[in-house]
Amino acid sequence: xxxxxxxxxxxxxxxTVKVIIGYAEGTTPGRTKPFxxxxxEDTDKFVFNKHCVNxxxxxxxxxxxxxKGTVGIVAKGCDVKAIVQLVQENQINKDDIYIIGMxxxxxxxxxxxxxxxVKCIHCTVRTPHLxxxxxxxxxxxxxxxDDHLKMIEKFDAMTSEEKWAFWEAExxxxxxxxxxxxxxxxxxxxxxxxxKSMPRWIESSAHTRGNFAWNIIRAFHLSGRCIGCNExxxxxxxxxxxxxxxRKMGMVAKKEFDYTAGIALxxxxxVGNYNNADREDFIK
Amino acid sequence: MEEKIISYxxxxxxxxxxxxxxxxxxxxxxxxxxxxxxxxxDEIKINHKEIPSNISYKEFVxxxxxxxxxxxxxxxxYDLIEKNAQPGKIVFLGAKPCDSxxxxxxxxxxxxxxxxxFFNEKAERTIVIxxxxxxxxxxxxxxxxxxxxxxxxxxxLFLIPLDENTYALKIVTGKGKEFIQPYLKYLxxxxxxxxxxxxxxxxxxxxxxxxxxxxxxxxxxFEHKLFDNIGSTCVGCGQCAFACPVCHCFDIVDExxxxxxxxxxxxxDACQFGLFTLHSSGHNPRxxxxxxxxxxxxxxxxxYTDKFDEILCTGCGRCSxxxxxxxxxxxxxxxxxxxxxxx
Numbered sequence: 001x002x003x004x005x006x007x008x009x010x011x012x013x014x015x016t017v018k019v020i021i022g023y024a025e026g027t028t029p030g031r032t033k034p035f036x037x038x039x040x041e042d043t044d045k046f047v048f049n050k051h052c053v054n055x056x057x058x059x060x061x062x063x064x065x066x067x068k069g070t071v072g073i074v075a076k077g078c079d080v081k082a083i084v085q086l087v088q089e090n091q092i093n094k095d096d097i098y099i100i101g102m103x104x105x106x107x108x109x110x111x112x113x114x115x116x117x118v119k120c121i122h123c124t125v126r127t128p129h130l131x132x133x134x135x136x137x138x139x140x141x142x143x144x145x146d147d148h149l150k151m152i153e154k155f156d157a158m159t160s161e162e163k164w165a166f167w168e169a170e171x172x173x174x175x176x177x178x179x180x181x182x183x184x185x186x187x188x189x190x191x192x193x194x195x196k197s198m199p200r201w202i203e204s205s206a207h208t209r210g211n212f213a214w215n216i217i218r219a220f221h222l223s224g225r226c227i228g229c230n231e232x233x234x235x236x237x238x239x240x241x242x243x244x245x246x247r248k249m250g251m252v253a254k255k256e257f258d259y260t261a262g263i264a265l266x267x268x269x270x271v272g273n274y275n276n277a278d279r280e281d282f283i284k
Numbered sequence: 285m286e287e288k289i290i291s292y293x294x295x296x297x298x299x300x301x302x303x304x305x306x307x308x309x310x311x312x313x314x315x316x317x318x319x320x321x322x323x324x325x326d327e328i329k330i331n332h333k334e335i336p337s338n339i340s341y342k343e344f345v346x347x348x349x350x351x352x353x354x355x356x357x358x359x360x361x362y363d364l365i366e367k368n369a370q371p372g373k374i375v376f377l378g379a380k381p382c383d384s385x386x387x388x389x390x391x392x393x394x395x396x397x398x399x400x401x402f403f404n405e406k407a408e409r410t411i412v413i414x415x416x417x418x419x420x421x422x423x424x425x426x427x428x429x430x431x432x433x434x435x436x437x438x439x440x441l442f443l444i445p446l447d448e449n450t451y452a453l454k455i456v457t458g459k460g461k462e463f464i465q466p467y468l469k470y471l472x473x474x475x476x477x478x479x480x481x482x483x484x485x486x487x488x489x490x491x492x493x494x495x496x497x498x499x500x501x502x503x504x505x506f507e508h509k510l511f512d513n514i515g516s517t518c519v520g521c522g523q524c525a526f527a528c529p530v531c532h533c534f535d536i537v538d539e540x541x542x543x544x545x546x547x548x549x550x551x552x553d554a555c556q557f558g559l560f561t562l563h564s565s566g567h568n569p570r571x572x573x574x575x576x577x578x579x580x581x582x583x584x585x586x587x588y589t590d591k592f593d594e595i596l597c598t599g600c601g602r603c604s605x606x607x608x609x610x611x612x613x614x615x616x617x618x619x620x621x622x623x624x625x626x627x
Contacts, residue, residue, distance in 0.1 A: 034517040177522035187471030205349040235608035238340040
């Protein structure tokens with residue numbers, strides 16, 4: 001933690017970065033919240049622990065930072081995936097970001113719990129794959145069953161009618177607070193299709209029909225782009241298991257196109273690329 | 285105030301009778317997401333010692349989406365079809381004191397310059413069976429906004445848990461008395477000494493700030509630099525407003541219903557959304573998240589109090605507990621209070 005504070009202080013002091021997006025203590029000790037350090041003194045508030053679950057890359061595409069000097073960011077591997085995907089999609093310039101990479105021993109599912117967050121169970125980037133400075137150590141992580149994958153397998157085995165009934169019951173709970181969209185680093189559209197009213201593509205009403213339209217379209221928009229930080233599901237007050245949709249779509253992208261979002265900085269994006277060898281047999 | 289005793293099993297039987305007579309009985313759902321209409325009396329949940337649900341029960345008086353009227357196109361004109369009012373009581377069973385005042389607080393704005401028939405029609409059918417609350421965590425601050433976790437205020441009938449299977453039942457209002465009349469067979473004589481003892485054990489959360497200080501300070505320091513970064517980490521979702529038992533903003537939209545029929549809908553809206561104050565000219569008076577967050581604080585602790593002599597907050601802590609970026613409203617108000625004290 002001292003290393004993190006010292007490095008951040010130096011970066012702000014010597015003008016390498018304008019601001020640093022990191023974590024500070026939350027409501028009670030041990031809890032954390034996103035915090036933006038603007039002065040060297042601010043960096044004394046920085047903390048890093050297993051409750052730093054947020055994906056801070058969501059702030060990088062904000063108007064107040066984009067193109068206005070270098071932004072420092074405290075980033076775990078999963079956050080770096082978001083940064084890489086944003087660079088791939090030309091949303092941020094890699095030279096405008098200073099990544100303080102954090103070796104990560106997994107984030108807790110909730111405060112006061114020892115179980116790992118779903119995204120950490122199948123994590124492949126405990127040491128970030130891109131950084132300017134790397135901090136922290138990698139410790140032994142408790143092995144945890146990937147129950148989430150079993151849920152997806154169970155879901156795959158359902159009939160179309162069963163799948164429909166499952167999502168109907170889940171989406172009925174949606175209140176259209178858009179916490180899923182707002183916490184998603186990949187949902188950066190200046191004007192979301194859900195907010196367009198001339199014409200209105202997606203009904204703003206939170207009835208089942210409007211909720212289906214919203215959640216399914218969002219899942220499609222994230223296909224091959226979702227980096228699996230699972231912030232949408234964590235943020236959802238209605239506890240809709242959005243990770244089932246997003247991880248499944250990611251698995252399809254991997255299987256059909258051998259593409260994983262947020263891994264290779266210089267590669268074109270999945271939907272921004274065409275390959276002669278791509279499958280076409282689904283076009284009928 | 286009349287006081288009776290009801291056992292848990294009699295409460296289940298009472299609920300069964302209510303469902304049979306066409307009452308909508310609303311309880312917290314099993315996994316703590318929100319509240320739901322129960323069809324089976326065994327599903328009742330009197331949550332007096334666990335964390336409150338993520339979302340409050342306001343949707344049963346102020347639905348997240350509700351048709352105002354339907355219209356059907358004829359050749360030259362439109363036919364308007366009015367929606368019929370629903371019969372039957374709406375019974376909120378197991379409302380903590382931070383929930384039980386929700387309808388009462390929202391009533392003030394829905395009956396101010398215009399009487400909102402959609403809200404009133406449901407509010408009038410409401411019976412609140414509250415419960416004394418033995419829960420508190422770091423996000424609770426009911427006592428700060430003058431709500432007592434042991435108080436029956438806002439309830440028509442009020443449960444005081446005496447042990448796992450027994451509750452004292454206070455008959456608080458005339459409405460409550462009339463409502464319980466047919467079910468006296470489930471009640472036995474009360475023992476006020478025992479319920480007093482149970483209530484005395486309830487220690488609410490410590491006070492976190494002074495709402496009157498916050499109110500006064502915002503009024504005189506609207507452009508203060510404290511507000512420059514107040515919403516800097518807010519991502520602009522509506523979790524706080526939609527989980528809140530008293531946030532009441534809505535939007536009106538028209539949508540199609542079927543090929544020949546359309547409807548006008550009244551949908552929840554939230555002041556943290558960028559679109560909330562966006563003018564058709566493109567101008568937005570609250571152009572960034574700092575201004576939107578200032579509005580949230582000011583509406584809760586100043587404007588609503590100025591207008592209706594009521595704080596637009598019950599201290600339930602849902603907005604803070606559920607905030608995806610961990611913004612704690614009591615902490616923010618506490619910071620304002622601190623600055624106010626320095627002046």
